[in-house]
């Protein structure tokens with residue numbers, strides 16, 4: 001039995017932000033970041049809310065928000081008493097909004113205790129609207145949230161089905177201001193979500209459909225959007241694909257790229273999407289043994305011709321490396337500027353943390369300590385290893 005969960009409403013396409021004019025309630029708390037505010041998106045959202053008769057307050061979070069900030073946000077929400085929480089911005093703003101919302105509804109809970117197996121009993125005080133201004137995390141359609149614990153150089157992978165937003169607003173005008181580097185990083189994060197969802201043992205017909213469409217769309221349009229943010233069609237397609245990839249993995253699972261990527265992000269402070277981009281091709285080489293047909297399906301879906309499944313998978317890996325090169329992504333950890341000395345010093349820590357990742361069961365091939373060590377070493381400088 002599959003319990004498929006999506007946001008109740010997805011407002012997408014040109015003018016989608018105007019959906020805010022139709023919501024009902026007294027107060028909304030907008031959780032966002034400094035840059036989003038500076039660009040003017042917060043005012044835009046607040047003005048639409050005003051038309052709906054909803055007053056708004058803003059709580060600002062830093063990029064990759066810490067537990068401390070989130071706890072303050074929960075307190076802020078309890079004092080303000082909103083009937084809507086609005087996550088506005090990139091993935092980390094939206095992730096922060098989700099957890100602030102939990103602490104608002106459930107002040108008895110600690111951030112780290114959010115997991116898929118507890119009943120949160122949300123929506124007694126407020127509901128959640130998510131408005132992405134970047135095209136990648138898919139958080140506006142998922143049950144997942146990642147919060148940073150800076151003291152332990154660790155990212156907490158938290159999830160609960162009650163965290164799937166009530167409303168996701170996918171307005172293609174918002175990602176227009178994304179810097180080019182961010183277009184690459186977040187677009188490749190979305191590609192990773194879709195590929196990992198498609199090869200996961202937890203896949204199903206619903207996640208497959210969304211994943212494969214997202215993969216095709218990203219291969220077709222990401223170069224164009226990267227090259228020209230004014231390209232309206234490409235921008236809208238990528239913005240939609242990112243949400244579809246989120247819908248796919250939240251109803252399947254992500255795997256080893258996220259398991260390793262969260263660790264690399266926490267230890268070396270590499271942005272999430274860039275960590276994903278680096279690891280993605282390596283993950284396919286590692287997983288191919290257990291999922292060759294599914295990866296070959298993906299290859300064929302993006303127009304790769306091959307006589308055998310293994311040839312198709314090799315060409316898929318090549319196609320991803322080509323795309324990433326064109327988008328200016330580093331091809332290994334070494335290329336991000338991490339020295340061998342620094343890498344070796346952190347390797348034990350990386351391996352131990354990766355083995356504890358809650359998303360590993362979503363990967364088609366199991367991982368043990370020895371394999372994790374080899375895989376990290378391979379990702380460091382792409383010197384071939386035997387897994």
Ligand SMILES: [Zn+2]
Pocket residue numbers: 137189190192193258272276
């Ligand atoms: Zn991701």
